[in-house]
Amino acid sequence: MPVVEKETIKKGPGRAIVSYKVRSHANDPFFVKKNAEAKEALSKIDLSLLKKK
Amino acid sequence: MTPKLNTMNLPHYNYFTRNNYLDYEFYSEGPKGRVKKIVLFTKMQDNPLVYNLAFGDEDPDTGVVSDLVITDNKDTKIVLATVANTINDFCDRHGDHYIFAIGSTKARTRLYQIGISSMLNEISVDFEILGSKNGVLYAFQKNVNYDSFLVKRK
Numbered sequence: 001m002p003v004v005e006k007e008t009i010k011k012g013p014g015r016a017i018v019s020y021k022v023r024s025h026a027n028d029p030f031f032v033k034k035n036a037e038a039k040e041a042l043s044k045i046d047l048s049l050l051k052k053k
Numbered sequence: 054m055t056p057k058l059n060t061m062n063l064p065h066y067n068y069f070t071r072n073n074y075l076d077y078e079f080y081s082e083g084p085k086g087r088v089k090k091i092v093l094f095t096k097m098q099d100n101p102l103v104y105n106l107a108f109g110d111e112d113p114d115t116g117v118v119s120d121l122v123i124t125d126n127k128d129t130k131i132v133l134a135t136v137a138n139t140i141n142d143f144c145d146r147h148g149d150h151y152i153f154a155i156g157s158t159k160a161r162t163r164l165y166q167i168g169i170s171s172m173l174n175e176i177s178v179d180f181e182i183l184g185s186k187n188g189v190l191y192a193f194q195k196n197v198n199y200d201s202f203l204v205k206r207k
Contacts, residue, residue: 015142016068016069016070016074016077016138016139016142017067017068017069017070018069018070018071018072019069019070019071020071021069022069022070022071022076022077022078023071023076024071024073024075024076025076025091025093025118026075026076026093026095028093028118030107030109030117030118030119030120031093031095031107031109031118034105034107034109034120034157035095035097035105035107037155037157038097038105038107038153038155038201039097039098039105041153041155041200041201042097042098042103042105042153042201044188045185045188045189045190045201046188046189046190047101047103047190049190050101050151050190050203051100051101
């Protein structure tokens with residue numbers, strides 16, 4: 001028996017399913033911390049290459 | 054002519070979102086069971102506009118999200134393809150902006166890098182992929198260790 005349930009895996013163009021069950025994580029401490037770390041890491045990168053595009 | 058296999062054609066899990074198209078979730082399924090994965094896009098800065106992609110597992114009992122546990126559900130490619138699909142969906146709603154990703158540890162960042170490398174041919178059809186190293190951005194190459202990543206849909 002396959003370990004992964006194949007019916008849950010899709011192939012081809014996908015679209016997110018909008019669900020009221022998906023809660024906001026904007027204020028979740030984990031993501032707040034992750035975003036702060038990301039912001040600090042991003043601030044150390046020279047992004048001038050991106051602005052030229 | 055055989056069409057190129059792109060991210061959208063790779064096997065992926067069903068994924069769900071709120072009506073803000075910033076929060077996404079899906080379930081990884083494998084030997085370790087069913088694990089809820091959360092993907093969150095957060096605006097980091099303007100000019101250039103960059104969003105952060107943060108990713109973690111939600112504990113089914115406590116609801117606490119973490120990325121310090123390695124799920125090891127033997128479905129890394131499917132998980133990565135699903136995350137790539139959430140990026141596509143996010144871009145459909147918010148535009149083709151740069152998306153930043155960094156692991157919580159060097160080992161986690163290395164895992165992201167291995168995942169990107171393993172699917173580079175497919176991912177690069179849809180996305181421009183950059184890696185940063187010591188504060189400098191480079192076009193992503195296999196077998197190079199990067200500090201973080203920036204992707205943008207083409």
